[in-house]
Amino acid sequence: AGKLGTVETAQRWSGDEHLDLRLRHAAELARERAAQAGLTDPVRLHKLAAWFDSANRTRDLLRTTVRADLAVAELLLAWRDAQHAPAAPRG
DSSP states (O other): OOOOOHHHHHHHTTTTTTTHHHHHHHHHHHHHHHHHHHHHHHHHHHHHHHHHHHHHHHHHHHHTTTTTHHHHHHHHHHHHHHHOOOOOOOO
């Protein structure tokens, strides 16, 4: 209970005029989480940069005729997968 699926979240996020604010807030949360963990780890820094790239691509897509909920769902899935991906071994 209390957890929405990715597609349902994307549909809710894109269902009104506040989608850009939601994406900006998600980016701020990602940045804060990375800062709390320390940005000295190259793997974490790379994940954060990749997520920001994805978020910016999504924002660009929202200016086209693509369905907003599908673009946001792709971003949320990528973010979830990046959060659960195993860290690369340090050498």
